[in-house]
Amino acid sequence: MMILLNMVNIFNLTKYNYFFLGFNGCGKSSGYIFFIIFHLIVSIVCLNLFIAMTIISSCDIIKVKNAAVSVYQINDIKALWMTFDPMALGFINYKDFWRFTS
Numbered sequence: 001m002m003i004l005l006n007m008v009n010i011f012n013l014t015k016y017n018y019f020f021l022g023f024n025g026c027g028k029s030s031g032y033i034f035f036i037i038f039h040l041i042v043s044i045v046c047l048n049l050f051i052a053m054t055i056i057s058s059c060d061i062i063k064v065k066n067a068a069v070s071v072y073q074i075n076d077i078k079a080l081w082m083t084f085d086p087m088a089l090g091f092i093n094y095k096d097f098w099r100f101t102s
Contacts, residue, residue, distance in 0.1 A: 081100070084096045084097075084099070084100050
């Protein structure tokens with residue numbers, strides 16, 4: 001019954017009643033403090049996570065661009081190595097090495 005009366009008070013809330021009486025039993029003052037603290041903590045954490053992800057991805061892109069050897073060059077070296085070492089032993093003789101490096 002009390003819930004029904006509170007609902008009636010909420011629906012009959014006029015500008016005058018709200019200004020002088022507030023929400024009239026809808027929540028407690030500790031709820032406002034909890035909401036503000038929760039909002040600040042969640043927004044700060046989410047913002048920091050977003051900024052951290054952006055910075056990390058930017059650093060990764062810069063590292064790839066500034067690398068001494070690119071992925072494409074490594075793939076070219078692998079393909080050239082396969083022509084000198086078709087059985088994939090990992091070794092070539094010194095004559096083939098001179099042709100490999102020239």
